[in-house]
Amino acid sequence: MQTSGPSPRHRQSPRFLALYALAVGGGSASYAPFLTLFLPARLLELFGDRAVEVMSYSAFAGAIAASLSNIAFGWASDRTGHRRGWILAGLVLSSLLLVSMQWVETIFHLLAMVVAWQVSLNMMLAPLAAWAGDCVPDEQKGLLGGLLSLAPGMGALVGAAITLPLVAGDGARLVVNAALVVAMVLPVLVAGKPRPMPHLRQTAESGAPQALDAPAPDPASIPVWRMWLARLLVQISEASLFAFLLLWLRGLDEGVRENDVARVFAFVLFAAVPVAVLAGRWSDRARRPMAPLVVSVAIASLGLAGMSVAPNGTWGIGGYVTFGIAASVFLALHSSQTLRVLPRPEHRGRDLGVFNLTNTIPSLVMPGIALALIPVFGFHALFAVLAGLTFLAIPLLSTRRAVRNLA
Template structure:
């Protein structure tokens, strides 16, 4: 029997909506918010306030994603939550240009993060409701568009309205609406037979014990995300430790190139995994390649080699994260609690931002950047090993 397929129109519109989520936070958190804080405070105070806002935002994002996903589970409806979150998020975003006091910034960042996760959590669960397992590899490949378009949106916004924060915020809001609204209003998903019924009581009791596949997928993503977050935060400083002539523009351009390269690779690998029924193996390979890229970066002594090895690491990691986001939908323990369970998976994105400074402050001052690269490589290799075990177990059972 041929498995029912979701329409390409919906898959494409969904991928653009997911990219809209990235556009909502990438230019804002990396450029616009720091610029606004820098206008109001000197360098020392600006660093302190940005750290405080980042920490507050990470905590709120962690909680809000779980609650928003659970709310969409309980109402058995995703789109109304996405629309409500989108409206509040865009309103909060536009208010940052007027904020001046610390209390205003903290209040806005809490509202902004809460509403952003009202968009992202139900949107993530919606894919599980609509996309069959045989298309999750392609879905993961399409999700690679999100970080690439998020990075490109930062370039567009800063070039189109340099120095005009209000206009830049309005541009971001407009782009987010343009990318997200079509899948909510104009493109309906095709009905395919995917289980969304409430789980029986006996099965709910079993789900209290986290299945091995779910735990491995969570831990593997956490380890790879920890490596990615750590390197992203200190990428400029690492490059300047190799060559003092490295500019912010060159590093940002390299980062954008990596994300754009990851899109076709993720699509090809995702399509391969669908055709061959091997959803986990590509994840294990990508994690291993990330580890080798980090080892090579630690051993490199000139800028050209560091850049080349970063491209290897960055591309493999970007492919891993996009494919993992789709394949995670296979291993969730309860079909009627996808939103809630994906909220717990979202902790793999937020917790590394809290843990990462501990690694950096421990290793970099004492042993330098190469030591941190080696440690991050070990984390990637552990993730790969765990996924290899999961892939073998899946192959023996012919299911994940």
């Protein structure tokens, strides 16, 4: 009697997958509320008219610190061969520094604290990302990607919860934020107990046996640099829309308010979750890991193209929702499928740190693109260029086998 897939002992336990997804959500909650809510408010309180200038300095310094420390701690966790100790140390240090942000008073103190916090935060995030590659076999990486799509929404929920009137004062909110992050990350360290997957920690040259009934290595024909560049192109578009969506929609419809845009963002985050889970499960069962990536990035580029010709706010929001859901699905599934193509498991943490640059580089590239296009040609030209950049991810991710698998 033939089996339809690998036996349970060659699959990771549902408990670990659930607790790991919760921990990644905690990672999102560890920085999203602070960067989007508390830091801007604190800068306005301390520096008034200089808040935007100081925010720019802190964003730049933080992005550099995050980029370098993510690579460094990924490499360190590779060298030690252990992830959990680094994750725990980063969780404790980043939580303490987050709570300490309430006592920042000067620009120098702020920049120093932001850099230190980013370093400690990536001490947790880099090994956490690499841990999935050590524990989740290829047969479950689609499901893993679907579960990872929960993380942005969980971060947004924590931000909404700690801004309720019941949690008064920035100091109390930072304490509650840190406590929630600990509650989300700690369970996987204590009770995750992943099934050992030694073949995921060994190189192909070592002759290690592969998992039973492993899928055809379709992604192996996708070079790492293509995966990296494809994600970068999508991230540039997403960063641009996150920064300019409200301004553009108000140009189409002056009645659009901040709350309207916040609700659109929230809808996109949560609507993407079931789509990503279903697409990820399908890719596991059909053994077509690249197909959902190609389809989702194609839909994302169509959404941007629609935005470039949108005549009013309603059509504009429709185009953004199309882009936002497709891009969220792409980014979540891309994060898990990237683990397939990294060539050296013993350098997995370091290499994922290099992939993390696709999250920070857009913050440096996006302002230049926007300033070159918007003042002269308007937002429509910006979205047309972004649609073209996103569309370029399709040939980057497509091989002859991947194209055949779409049929």
